[in-house]
Amino acid sequence: MFKILKRKDLADTIKLFEIEAPLVAKKAKPGQFVILRIKEGGERIPLTIADYDGEKGSVTVIFQEVGKTTKDLGKLNEGDFISDFIGPLGTPVEFPHHKRVLAIGGGVGVAPLYPKVKMLHNQGAEVISIIGAKTADMLILEEEMKAVSDQLFICTDDGTKGHHGFVTDVLKDILSKDTEFDEVIAIGPPIMMKIVANITRPYKIPTMVSLNPIMIDGTGMCGGCRVTVGGETKFACVDGPAFDGHLVDFDELMRRQTMYKSEEQKSLALAEERGEHKCRLD
Ligand SMILES: Cc1cc2nc3c(=O)[nH]c(=O)nc-3n(C[C@H](O)[C@H](O)[C@H](O)COP(=O)(O)OP(=O)(O)OC[C@H]3O[C@@H](n4cnc5c(N)ncnc54)[C@H](O)[C@@H]3O)c2cc1C
Ligand code: FES
Structure with a gap:
């Protein structure tokens, strides 16, 4: 326990x-x-x-x-x-020689981004971070990210804090003036990571993403977490979850993530029904 x-x-x-x-x-x-x-x-x-x-x-x-x-x-x-x-x-990530990194986190993706940025900061690398959420009150780890970043840009979809718009708007703006980065790290919803990879591809900046396919055993046995990277099948639980964003088939990832949607909705509806029942009895 x-x-x-x-x-x-x-x-x-x-x-x-x-x-x-x-x-x-x-x-x-x-x-x-x-x-x-x-x-x-x-x-x-x-x-x-x-x-x-x-x-x-x-x-x-x-x-x-x-x-x-x-x-x-x-x-x-x-x-x-x-x-x-x-x-x-999963496979740990390491950046032993990185001097300058651009880190991008969307929604709850800021949580997995934070330990990577903290490690880079402790190694003496310069990190520019962009974090975003739908609204200001959904923004997480702002103070923690500020403490380990040399610059921190905030974005909200509704404009309640920082830049009014997406993290990818700020990324485009930064890259139009400065492309000297050893790596871009992007963690968030698959659509955000796909767009980041599309933006950095023409600049040839290595871009790491962290994938969250459906996982079951987490040890490479069931195949549930398979993703296509550079035309090859990889198991995100053992080969990842971090991969080269320029090689990931994001459309397939997004399709597979919704595979069990109706079962998940049924399970939640049943639980809520039971919850209401319990509540009335109370
Ligand atoms: C490597 C990895 C790291 C993750 N880290 C975080 C994290 O730090 N914070 C966080 O909030 N979420 C994280 N997730 C996603 C999290 O596991 C799912 O949100 C959770 O399993 C949903 O379960 P549920 O029963 O509440 O929702 P459900 O109703 O069962 O599912 C809602 C959605 O969650 C996803 N999901 C469901 N079951 C799984 C599963 N077994 N594996 C992966 N995704 C699933 C699907 O996209 C699904 O549509 C991570 C996923 C992976 C694969
Ligand atoms: S979760 Fe089963 S192979 Fe990865």
């Missing part, structure tokens, strides 16, 4: 949990993720390791409530336990 040491509500539907998991914390590296189950027999959900503290033995995850399991997770509090917390999984 894994204890929730800290809970912080970053936005209405976005929660941060610091979880006691000393063995995972000891081995974790930026770019890796965990698969957790709230209770035995429950759904397995992959979440990126947003931060870790080897000395304290804790791992931080940040998740958005999108369906039944993430909504159930969001109901837990400090002191509660979750039954399984497996990791670290």
Whole structure:
């Protein structure tokens, strides 16, 4: 059992949990993720390791409530336990020689971006970051990203904070004046990562993205997370989740992500129905 040491509500539907998991914390590296189950027999959900503290033995995850399991997770509090917390999984990312990097995070994608930017900052690289969300109150980790970035640009779709528009508008603007970057790192919704890759391709700037296909076992056994990269089939759980954005087939990724949509909607509707029933009895 894994204890929730800290809970912080970053936005209405976005929660941060610091979880006691000393063995995972000891081995974790930026770019890796965990698969957790709230209770035995429950759904397995992959979440990126947003931060870790080897000395304290804790791992931080940040998740958005999108369906039944993430909504159930969001109901837990400090002191509660979750039954399984497996990791670290996936291939860590390293940038040993990078001097200048442009980092872009959209929505909850800022969570997996943060440990990479923090690592680059600690190595002495210059990092320019662009983070965005639909509205100001959906924006996460602004202070944390500011602390590890040399410059931070904020964007909101509705203009409630920073640039009124998409992170890709600011990216275009920066690249029209300055293209001297060792790498662009983009993490967010697949459509955002696809557009970033299309923008950086003509400049030939290496562009790393982090993919979130449906995962089941997370160990390369089931094939559920397969993605096409450079015409080859890769398993995001073991070969990734970070890949060269210029080679990813994003259209296929987006199609596969919606494969179980009707089952997911049914599961959530059933849970909500049960919730209303319980509520009336109460
Ligand atoms: C490597 C990786 C890292 C991730 N990191 C984060 C993170 O740090 N924060 C965060 O909020 N989300 C993250 N996700 C997405 C997260 O796993 C899903 O939002 C979650 O599994 C949804 O479960 P649900 O039951 O609440 O929703 P459901 O209603 O079951 O699904 C809603 C949507 O979530 C996605 N999803 C559902 N099941 C899975 C699954 N088993 N694997 C992957 N995606 C699924 C699908 O796109 C689906 O349409 C990550 C996914 C992957 C693969
Ligand atoms: S999740 Fe099963 S192979 Fe990757």
